Amino acid sequence: MPRKRTTTTQAADANGARAKSRLPKGLKNADLVDYYTRLIQVRSIDERIWALNRQGKVPIAASAQGHEAAQLGSLLAAEKDGDCFLFPYYRDLALKVAAGLTPAQTMMSFMGKAGDPYSNGRQFPLQGADLPNKIIQISNVVAAGLTQAVGYALGCRMAGEKTVVLVYFGDGATSQGETHEAMNFASIHKLPVIFICENNRYAISTPKTSQMAIEEFSDRASSYGFPGITVDGMDLVSCYEATREAITHARSQGPVLLEMLVERFMSHTTDDDDRRYRPEGEVERARERDPVVTLARTLIDEKILTQKQVDAIAAAALKATDEATDIADASSPPDESGLHDMVYSP
Numbered sequence: 001m002p003r004k005r006t007t008t009t010q011a012a013d014a015n016g017a018r019a020k021s022r023l024p025k026g027l028k029n030a031d032l033v034d035y036y037t038r039l040i041q042v043r044s045i046d047e048r049i050w051a052l053n054r055q056g057k058v059p060i061a062a063s064a065q066g067h068e069a070a071q072l073g074s075l076l077a078a079e080k081d082g083d084c085f086l087f088p089y090y091r092d093l094a095l096k097v098a099a100g101l102t103p104a105q106t107m108m109s110f111m112g113k114a115g116d117p118y119s120n121g122r123q124f125p126l127q128g129a130d131l132p133n134k135i136i137q138i139s140n141v142v143a144a145g146l147t148q149a150v151g152y153a154l155g156c157r158m159a160g161e162k163t164v165v166l167v168y169f170g171d172g173a174t175s176q177g178e179t180h181e182a183m184n185f186a187s188i189h190k191l192p193v194i195f196i197c198e199n200n201r202y203a204i205s206t207p208k209t210s211q212m213a214i215e216e217f218s219d220r221a222s223s224y225g226f227p228g229i230t231v232d233g234m235d236l237v238s239c240y241e242a243t244r245e246a247i248t249h250a251r252s253q254g255p256v257l258l259e260m261l262v263e264r265f266m267s268h269t270t271d272d273d274d275r276r277y278r279p280e281g282e283v284e285r286a287r288e289r290d291p292v293v294t295l296a297r298t299l300i301d302e303k304i305l306t307q308k309q310v311d312a313i314a315a316a317a318l319k320a321t322d323e324a325t326d327i328a329d330a331s332s333p334p335d336e337s338g339l340h341d342m343v344y345s346p
């Protein structure tokens, strides 16, 4: 693996359309259809959660809209490998749903209902481990997951396992001390960790230029002694390919930093109003590269799907989101008799 590489969409032209299909190793048309279907489901749920917040039914949410290709492309590579463990962060709604959280469970979690599989509605949405899907706790504490992921990778090695750990974080986490500690320790011990930075150029309202004095965060990897790669995070296939290569490298040689350049389509959270700090038209321009639109276009252009099939996938996703919303809406909040359940008592 080269020490440094920037792949600006080997695959996408200025309009976001991918050039003639060149499916990377291990990827089949069926994978793309499967992941497109998951992508549409995720987007439908994400949009609904935002609407439910405005109706007063979801207290707070961080949207993954614009980050989905990065999250699903890397997940696809991890699933293909079969021996990866994931440490997402609070913006990884798409990753968690695509990995197996059902629409109803997702809605229960965001609406704080007793059916929330993580904490029965006691915690912030999505916070809690999802061990069957090889996903550990997400944290709202910026950069907290990095040192935990590195520790987990060390534990796996000590147990004689071949697990590769993928840890996700935003550009805002890059200036935290823990990021340095995690990368330094992982490199010294050549631990199988892939650091995935979903770089949307904003930490709430703080722009990337106030966070790092370099153009590409992946440049930092060389100072730790491992490869750093910047990829177009709006292109699912590019993200898949880069992660697949990184998994192979991590297992045999140690850490990799993948910087995925993404766009944040929504405000930081439902509590934020990004019109106060983002230039006018920025989000509209970013939406021209929406992975939902570009992947659909590719699938149709390549005759992998027809427009009719694309429409059917969207209709099925909307139906599943409607049903999940109704189920969660009709469910009860946590009962006070269970106040002390799941609480540690020495």
Ligand SMILES: Cc1ncc(C[n+]2csc(CCOP(=O)(O)OP(=O)(O)O)c2C)c(N)n1
Pocket (backbone or CB within 6 Å): 091, 140, 141, 142, 143, 169, 170, 171, 172, 173, 174, 198, 200, 202, 203, 204, 268
């Ligand atoms: C240690 C810490 N400091 C500050 C915060 C407040 N905070 C929450 S999200 C956030 C921005 C993080 O931005 P980034 O890492 O780029 O992720 P993004 O939300 O853009 O995906 C901040 C500063 C926090 N949660 N934890």
Ligand SMILES: [Mg+2]
Pocket (backbone or CB within 6 Å): 170, 171, 172, 198, 199, 200, 201, 202, 203, 204
């Ligand atoms: Mg950010």
